[in-house]
Amino acid sequence: MVPYAGYCHTFSLMNKNKAKTGVLLVNLGTPDSTATGDVRKYLREFLMDGRVIDIPAIPRWLLVHLIIAPFRAPKSAHEYTKLWTERGSPLLFHTVDLKEKLVQKLDPNLYQVEMAMRYQSPSIAEGLEKLNKANVKKIIVISLFPQYASATNGSVVDKVMEIARTWQIIPNITFVNNFVEHPLFLEAWAELGREMLEKESYDAYLFSYHGLPERQIRKGSVDGYCQLSDKCCAQYTKKNQFCYRSQCFLTTRLIVEKLGLPTDKVVTCFQSRLGKDPWIQPYTEDMIKQLAAKGAKKVLVFSPAFVADCLETTVEVGQEYKEQFEELGGERWDLVPSLNSRDTWVDCVKDLVEQNT
DSSP: OHHHHHHHHHHHHHHHHSOOEEEEEEEEEOOSSSSHHHHHHHHHHHHTOTTTSOSOHHHHHHHIIIIIHHHHHHHHHHHHHTTOBTTBOHHHHHHHHHHHHHHHHSOTTTEEEEEEEEESSSBHHHHHHHHHHTTOSEEEEEESOSSOOIIIIIHHHHHHHHHHTTSSSOOEEEEEOOOTTOHHHHHHHHHHHHHHHTTOOOSEEEEEEEOOBHHHHHHTOSTTOOOSSHHHHTSOOTTTTTOHHHHHHHHHHHHHHHHTOOGGGEEEEEEOOOSSSOBSSSBHHHHHHHHHHTTOOEEEEEOTTOSSOOIIIIIIIIIIHHHHHHHTTOOEEEEOOOOTTOHHHHHHHHHHHHHTO
């Protein structure tokens, strides 16, 4: 037993002296407060991203600084007050909680975990600087957006590489850009769904995802495969594996399968339109009207494009769409909460880290 104990002690010392792997969790971002000035600052940074509003820089600057930010900020600030808690923004503190739980599950001798927001604070630059100063041998960047989109995951990659390319020594950097098929991601959503289904029965099940302009989907089309229709999105292939719309429909199918929901009562749709250009369809607002017209009284709603409660889930889906449904005669509109820092979701992130170490 003594030689074995000595070996373990030596192995432990080797681990402590070994360069760590850095992990950077990146979520979307949030204003620093509900003050109009902070919301305006957030909107400017967010919407000036060329992957979010993908038009030339000068017209984008004019649109954002002279039209969207000045007029949208007061309204958005009011919306954020409906969401804010004593801990501040749910998107921020749930990401903090996720990070802290992940730290507890990973070997501290092997990993250093940091978190960041793509827009505002804590910034990606701050998170990367901490990992750089720690002389990590590798960085695993996990964009906390389940379905790949240029405006989210692609933007994170852009920002990370913009910062890292200024370093004299650049460690290996790995990006996790899509995890819609991860069994623990799906199980975490299924657990939440089961908890709701144990309390109530529903007439319909609505899966609402954040929308994107159709032009952004077409830009990523492989060999002209994209038709922006249920026909092409019904199959998940190597040609549409990075199509955001296709990934959303896949997410719905996989969660529905785990929950055993009747497929004829399931709808997939897209929310949060901005501007006059066509966005991917069907629109959530239209599907609400159709469900009400068909006599649906009780609807269970999932928002699997988001892993933390935020403005788009709690307020837009949970409150605004609920009001619309009830005005049309609906009786119950229940929103399944986001994954936040649920244990199964933390286990999923841990597995993503270990798979890429």
